[in-house]
Amino acid sequence: MSADRSSEWTNKGALPDMSVEIAGVTLKNPVMTASGTFGSGMEYSEFVDLNHLGAVVTKGVANVPWEGNPTPRVAEVYGGMLNAIGLQNPGIDVFIERDLAFLKQFDTKVIVNVCGHTEEEYLEVVERLADQPVDMLEINVSCPNVKQGAIQFGQDPKCLCDITEKIKRVAGQPVIMKLTPNVTDIAQMARAAEAGGADAISLINTLMGMKIDVEKRKFVLANKTGGLSGPAIKPVAVRMVWQAAQAVRIPVIGMGGIASAEDAVEFMLAGASAVAVGAMNFHDPYLTQKVVDGMEQYLIRHNISTARELTGAVL
Amino acid sequence: MTLQYPEGEAPDAVNPGQFAGIYTGNPAMLLPRPISICEWDPACRTLRFVFRVAGAGTAELAAMKEGSRTDMLGVLGNGYDLPALAGRKVLLLGGGIGIPPMVGLAEALHDLPGTEVTASMGYRDNNLFLTEELTACSRLLIATEDGSVGTKGNVLDAVRENGIEADVVCACGPMPMLRAVAGYAKEKGIPAYISLEERMACGVGACLGCVTRTREVDAHSHVRNARICTEGPVFRAEEVEIG
Numbered sequence: 001m002s003a004d005r006s007s008e009w010t011n012k013g014a015l016p017d018m019s020v021e022i023a024g025v026t027l028k029n030p031v032m033t034a035s036g037t038f039g040s041g042m043e044y045s046e047f048v049d050l051n052h053l054g055a056v057v058t059k060g061v062a063n064v065p066w067e068g069n070p071t072p073r074v075a076e077v078y079g080g081m082l083n084a085i086g087l088q089n090p091g092i093d094v095f096i097e098r099d100l101a102f103l104k105q106f107d108t109k110v111i112v113n114v115c116g117h118t119e120e121e122y123l124e125v126v127e128r129l130a131d132q133p134v135d136m137l138e139i140n141v142s143c144p145n146v147k148q149g150a151i152q153f154g155q156d157p158k159c160l161c162d163i164t165e166k167i168k169r170v171a172g173q174p175v176i177m178k179l180t181p182n183v184t185d186i187a188q189m190a191r192a193a194e195a196g197g198a199d200a201i202s203l204i205n206t207l208m209g210m211k212i213d214v215e216k217r218k219f220v221l222a223n224k225t226g227g228l229s230g231p232a233i234k235p236v237a238v239r240m241v242w243q244a245a246q247a248v249r250i251p252v253i254g255m256g257g258i259a260s261a262e263d264a265v266e267f268m269l270a271g272a273s274a275v276a277v278g279a280m281n282f283h284d285p286y287l288t289q290k291v292v293d294g295m296e297q298y299l300i301r302h303n304i305s306t307a308r309e310l311t312g313a314v315l
Numbered sequence: 316m317t318l319q320y321p322e323g324e325a326p327d328a329v330n331p332g333q334f335a336g337i338y339t340g341n342p343a344m345l346l347p348r349p350i351s352i353c354e355w356d357p358a359c360r361t362l363r364f365v366f367r368v369a370g371a372g373t374a375e376l377a378a379m380k381e382g383s384r385t386d387m388l389g390v391l392g393n394g395y396d397l398p399a400l401a402g403r404k405v406l407l408l409g410g411g412i413g414i415p416p417m418v419g420l421a422e423a424l425h426d427l428p429g430t431e432v433t434a435s436m437g438y439r440d441n442n443l444f445l446t447e448e449l450t451a452c453s454r455l456l457i458a459t460e461d462g463s464v465g466t467k468g469n470v471l472d473a474v475r476e477n478g479i480e481a482d483v484v485c486a487c488g489p490m491p492m493l494r495a496v497a498g499y500a501k502e503k504g505i506p507a508y509i510s511l512e513e514r515m516a517c518g519v520g521a522c523l524g525c526v527t528r529t530r531e532v533d534a535h536s537h538v539r540n541a542r543i544c545t546e547g548p549v550f551r552a553e554e555v556e557i558g
Contacts, residue, residue, distance in 0.1 A: 039521035043545075046519075059523075067538040072514040074524035076372070079343050081516060088523045090537035230345050282517040283345045285388070 016299035017306040018292070020054070020274050022251045023174035023199035025135050027054035027109055027274060030307050031264065031292045034255045034278030035060055035113035035138060035178070036085065037229075038288075040099035041106070047285035050106040052292055054274060058099065060115035060140045063124040065091040069145060070222040075211045080230025080257070081279055082209050084145040084223035087115050092128050100132060109135040111176065115143060119153075119163055123170055130172030137173050139164070142180030142205035144227045154180045154205075157192035164196025174199035176253060179244070181233075182208050186240045187247035194248040202253035202276065203244055204237045229279035231257040238270050245271020245312060259287070261294020268310035316376060318387060320360040329355040330394030331420035332487075332510055332549045335362065336518040338386040339375040347388045348372050349515045349544070351487070353415035354422065354448070362390075365415040365445060391518050392548050395420055395485055395508055402429040406481035407453065408470045408496055410437040410488025416510060417487060418448045425452035433479050437470040437488065471499055481505060485549075490557060497552040507552035513543045520545030528556040 018029035032055040038044050041056045050056060068088025075082045089095070095112075103110045112134050116122035126137060141154035141163065153163045154177075164177055177193040179186065181204035193201050206227025211220040237256020245252045254272030257279070258264050264275045277288045284290070299307060318337070320326075329352060336347025354363040368374050379385065405424055409417035414436050424430045432453035436446070441463040449455045457465030458473040466473035469492065481503075486496040487510035500507030513525040526540035530553065533541045541547065541555070 037517075037522065043517070043519045043521040065537045067540060068523065068526070071524075071526060073526070074514050074516040074522065076344060076346050079345070081345055083516065083522070083524065085523050088526070088536065088538065088540060090535075094537050231342075279345065279516075282522060283347075285517075285519065 016296060016304060017308075018296055018299070020308055022176075022253070022273055023136065025109060025174060029054040029292050029295070030268065030272075030274040031288055031295065032057050032111065032253065032274055032276040033281065033288060034276035035140065037278045037281045040095070041103050042099070044281065044285055044288075048289045050103070050108050053108045053288055054292075055109035055111050055135065056103055056106075057111040057138055057276060058095070058103075058113050059089060060087045060113045060143070061089050061092055061095045061125060062087065062115050063092055063121045063128075065089065065094070072220060072222055075220040075226065077209070077211055077228065078232065080228055080232035081282070082211055082221060082226035082228055083206070084221045084226035086145050086223065087140075087143055089115070092125050096128070096132060100134070104133055111136040111138050113138045113140050113178070115140040115146075117146070119166060122163065122167060126167050127170050130170065132172075134173055136176055136199075137167075137171055138176040138178050138202055139167055140178050140205070142178050144180065144182060144206060144208040144225065145223060151180055151182065154189065155183055157188050160189060161192040161196040164193050164198050168197040176200040176202050178205055179203040180205045181236060181240055181256075187243045190244035190247045190252075194250050198250060200251040200253060200273075201244060201248065202255065204233070204240050204256045207233055207236065229257065231259050231280070233257045234259075234263060238266055241267055241272050242270040242314075258291065259283070261291045261298055264291050264295055265298050265310060268307070269312070269314040271312040273308075273311050316366075316379065317361050317363045318385070320362075322360070325357070325360040326390055329357075329362070329390050330397070331423045332394030332416055333390045333392050334548060335364075335387050335389030335391060336515075337364070337376060338388075339372050340379075340385060341375055344372050344375070346516055347386075347518060348376060349391070349518055351416040351510070351548075352390065352419055353445070354419050367412045388518055392544055393546070395549050397423060397427065399506075400424060400430065400483060400485070401427040403482040404431045404480065405433070406474065406479060406484045407432060407434040408437075408474075408484060408486040408488065408492070409434070410470060410492040411439070413486070413488030413492070413510070414445055417485070418445050420485060421449055421453040433481065435470040435473045435479070437473075437492070438464070469495070471495055484508070486510070493552075494557055497557065500552055508549050509552050509555075509557075510548045511543050511550060511555065511557075512548065515544055518544050529554055530556055
């Protein structure tokens with residue numbers, strides 16, 4: 001045997017352990033999809049083997065079908081995009097029958113994003129999902145594009161704490177509260193979700209933005225405002241994940257403009273226990289797989305044996 | 316621009332009316348540009364795109380040097396229903412940047428036995444394009460807004476002036492033109508296939524950015540919205556509500 005014992009510790013033979021745990025659920029790696037950027041997995045399954053992802057987070061689903069906003073719903077901006085889809089979705093019945101059934105063919109965790117206009121609507125969906133083969137729920141209290149509900153619950157700490165408590169009472173799965181960056185103090189909102197009993201928080205949802213066509217002097221989006229996502233928001237997202245992670249003991253799932261494995265690692269170092277790839281799926285439909293592979297390479301390169309060790313490991 | 320697939324990567328078939336997402340290579344521009352396919356040459360593995368420079372992204376595409384490489388997402392969407400058009404008198408209507416996909420369609424129809432193709436194409440002025448290709452495979456009528464070539468007016472004015480009758484109409488162009496085409500087809504009692512355009516993000520049906528209102532509840536979305544990138548971009552005129 002070689003006298004160089006250090007080689008036994010540098011993972012030259014063994015691959016790093018990529019698994020992470022969120023609220024008692026073990027993910028094979030920390031890479032998820034950000035809600036709304038991956039449909040319910042079906043469209044991107046042509047590009048990516050969903051079996052390789054830590055989790056698929058579905059597009060927001062409500063108690064009944066939602067038509068969403070008028071078009072134009074999307075606009076490109078420098079280093080990012082605006083969207084005002086308005087949470088179009090086929091409703092929980094179709095979701096369970098078609099989309100969930102599709103996702104259950106894969107060996108990945110399924111996290112269902114839940115949206116609603118009112119407390120009752122959120123609770124109805126959460127109750128419907130309680131006995132379904134779903135691993136976690138992510139509650140969208142942060143969409144900037146629907147007039148009623150959604151973000152209103154996420155911008156007031158009292159409301160956020162309150163709806164989290166009510167959801168926890170009926171939920172059959174661990175609950176992730178998805179936070180909006182459109183607040184003054186993200187740490188306060190993170191604490192409110194934790195106080196309400198959230199099992200984890202995820203952030204950031206999109207930043208509210210706007211684009212005007214100066215030649216036509218018209219708003220580009222029919223909704224006038226839309227949510228900004230993409231690499232343009234990443235520094236804001238990293239900062240907020242760090243602040244939130246400092247403020248709570250529950251796991252934080254980090255997202256906002258992830259375009260590479262290095263970006264994903266940056267969120268982990270800031271305090272995230274897992275990450276989600278969002279708008280950049282639209283740029284590169286293979287990106288989620290590349291981030292998984294690249295994170296593993298990062299761990300090998302830095303002689304780190306588990307992905308878990310990255311969480312909050314900024315020096 | 317013409318893009319050539321690397322050997323072994325070309326699709327088995329490309330249907331006229333399909334489109335592709337072309338990347339600019341500028342990392343500040345996230346989204347591929349959805350551009351309709353003008354012509355497909357399976358022997359050379361080439362797709363030809365003819366587009367107007369409408370913004371910074373298409374300007375970058377137009378500035379690409381011959382021999383350079385780019386990424387492309389696609390081919391995407393469903394094209395025209397060729398079996399439904401075969402053996403019939405087909406009227407193709409194209410307005411402005413809606414003309415290029417009509418070229419590939421005219422070429423494909425030209426090869427189908429018994430199919431009679433008349434193309435009425437609308438231009439702003441005497442800056443015509445793609446007329447040679449269209450003349451080679453169809454009877455070509457030209458309409459110009461300023462009357463400098465052909466019929467003064469729109470594509471339907473040219474159709475009426477020339478007394479053209481058809482069994483079916485296929486159209487691509489600006490929304491006011493498509494509305495007029497839908498009205499024309501209804502009046503004549505013939506089917507119309509129209510190709511729609513909308514601001515797009517993913518191009519593969521995931522983001523729900525590029526929807527169009529539908530008359531009935533859509534089978535996929537379960538609301539009255541269909542994805543232009545996935546269910547379209549070609550729709551039967553009576554399926555969609557274009558105002």
